[in-house]
Amino acid sequence: MRAGRGDPDPDFGPNVGAIDDATHTLYASGEAEAGTVLVVNTATCNAQQTGGCATAPAAIAVGAFPNVPVLNPATHTLRGQ
Numbered sequence: 001m002r003a004g005r006g007d008p009d010p011d012f013g014p015n016v017g018a019i020d021d022a023t024h025t026l027y028a029s030g031e032a033e034a035g036t037v038l039v040v041n042t043a044t045c046n047a048q049q050t051g052g053c054a055t056a057p058a059a060i061a062v063g064a065f066p067n068v069p070v071l072n073p074a075t076h077t078l079r080g081q
Contacts, residue, residue, distance in 0.1 A: 018071035018078060027069040027078055028057075035064040037078070 017037075018027045024043035030036035036059040044052025067080035 017069035020071055020073065020076055022073070024075060027071065029066045029068050030059060034059075035062055036060060036068055037062050037066060037069050 015077070017029055019025070019042065020027070022044055024041060026040040026042050028038045030038045039058040039060060041052050043049065051060065064078075069078045
């Protein structure tokens, strides 16, 4: 992630919770007070492919102070830990 677009903050920064290899998706809980889960396409934003990293990740509103997301790989669904 780039500065101003979700860089981790030592107190409230994103926490990687789940990576779905089948759908190339990374889910991270966003800043605690914002109450979001950030969604990153790892097919276009990773160590070898950085073209998709320039835009802010999609954010799903889940309520303040979300838990770290946990992935069910069989159903590709998330739940709070």
